[in-house]
Amino acid sequence: MSEPFEPKIVAFVCTYCTYAGADLAGTSRLKYAPNVRIVRLPCTGRISPMFILKALQKGADGVLVSGCHPGDCHFTHGNYHARRRWMVFRALLDFTGIPPERVMFSWISAAEGSKFADLINSVTEDIRKLGPFDQYQELITETESPATL
Amino acid sequence: MITQEKYRTTVKELLANGTIKMAIGYRPGSTPDRRRPLFxxxxxxxxxxxxxxxxxxxxxxxxxxxxxxxDEKQVGIFLRPEGIRSINILAAEYQLNVDQIVIFGFDSTGREVRPLQGRNAGDFSALLTEIKENPPLTSKEPLLERVEKMNAKERFDFWQEEFSRCIKCYACRQACPMCYCRRCIVDSNQPQWINTSSHTLGNFEWNVVRAFHLSGRCVQCGNCDRACPVNIPLRLINQRMAKEVVDGFDHFAGLSPTQEPVLASFKKDDTETFIL
Structure with a gap:
């Protein structure tokens, strides 16, 4: 009997909004899927596209990037810069064959603990339906350095 | 021929009266249809x-x-319209001062070469606006259309096939006027973002990063395409990204020396349909 596929999801979040939102989800005792590995960064403006590539390189089946709603950035406009960057990077990934469903972006504020829990659940389900990112896994295997996630 | 003679005289004059310290142009190369840079x-x-x-x-x-x-002296350079756009981008990114650049503009249709009016980067804004309105068709359009029609899996396979030939010579980087970083991201190893070995994953990552760094900056001069020893259609990705930036942010790279770089600026009402 084969075990059900458990997707590995990496979430890059900003410390002022989404990380605080995740914290709120925790303190509110909300249950959400354990498949997500959260990486906390100072701002979405700090989230380089390299991070997303690195997560995929280490065997992630999906990547979530999340930060403050527009206008709420602790640094006033880090998320506006990030938004442009994501739009271009997303198009680039799409054009080079990485399904856009695997790399997701969202705004979650510090008050949206339940949105965080719901989003993690739905993202996990979506990736579970898509299945493991086999095409990328093949490439990782070829490098002979194991995916560490 | 007439254009060539005229420009030879102009260059000689400007050198003789000390306006420019050097002019960068072309000289014959190893075969009749190849040209080398001439200083x-x-x-x-x-x-x-x-x-x-x-x-x-x-x-x-x-x-x-x-x-x-x-030394703040002036340098002359022979440029096609794409080259003039590159100069504008380099100036906008504070890599050079446009006042130091004397432009010998030219363009060609078929075998006919004609000079472009103007000497300074600012003189060509009408021409560049016209190019923005009516971008010249490149030979890549049919391929671009074909790749866009593919589904994600086919596209992934298409690019893996192309990138599998890459030997990581970085000729595309060396040839690109926009790749001027003293230390390229692939040369840094703490942390090492990109696999430097030339297996397909490393090749994929390198080419994605290269294309991302050129988004909103590429002027479609084709230097990368011609430099690639294994004929990867590198320009195709750049062309797609240029389209994205024009459609998304109405940003046509290199219109003026003071144009804000697209990924270093933002509008509060940028589209965000993709954000959950």
Missing amino acids: IRTSEEADQLVLDSTCITNLSGYLVTEGLLS
Whole structure:
């Protein structure tokens, strides 16, 4: 009997909004899927596209990037810069064959603990339906350095 | 031919009266349809200058050579419209001062070469606006259309096939006027973002990163395409990204020396349909 596929999801979040939102989800005792590995960064403006590539390189089946709603950035406009960057990077990934469903972006504020829990659940389900990112896994295997996630 | 002679005389004059310390142009290469860069410092060197329809390389990258412009003297350079756009981008990114650049503009249709009116980067804004309105068709359009029609899996396979030939020579980086970083991200190893071995994953990552760094900056000069020893259609990705930036942010790279770089600026009402 084969075990059900458990997707590995990496979430890059900003410390002022989404990380605080995740914290709120925790303190509110909300249950959400354990498949997500959260990486906390100072701002979405700090989230380089390299991070997303690195997560995929280490065997992630999906990547979530999340930060403050527009206008709420602790640094006033880090998320506006990030938004442009994501739009271009997303198009680039799409054009080079990485399904856009695997790399997701969202705004979650510090008050949206339940949105965080719901989003993690739905993202996990979506990736579970898509299945493991086999095409990328093949490439990782070829490098002979194991995916560490 | 007439254009070539005229420009030879102009270069000689400007060198003689000390307006420019050097002119960067073309000279014959190893085969009749190849051209090499020529760095003209004397009147004799100006006689070697060639200007015809085979002069297609975008020479603007030579301007950011370390120390070339640091004495604040002027340098002349032969540029097609794409090259003029490159100069504008380099100026907008504070890599050079446009006042130091004397532009010898030219363009060609078929085998006919004609000069462009103007000497300074600012003189060409009407021409560049016209190019923005009616972008010239490139030979890549059919392929672009074909790739866009594929589904994600087919596209992934298509690019893996192309990138599997990559030997990580970084000729695309060397040839690109926009790749002027002293230390490229692939050369840094703490942390090492990109696999440097030339297995397919490393090749994929390198080419994605290269394309991302050129998004909203590429002017479609084709230097990367011609430099690639294994004929990967590198320009295709750049072309797709240029389209994205024009459609999404109405940003046509290199319109003026003061244009804000697209990924270093933002509007509060940028589209965000993709955000959950």
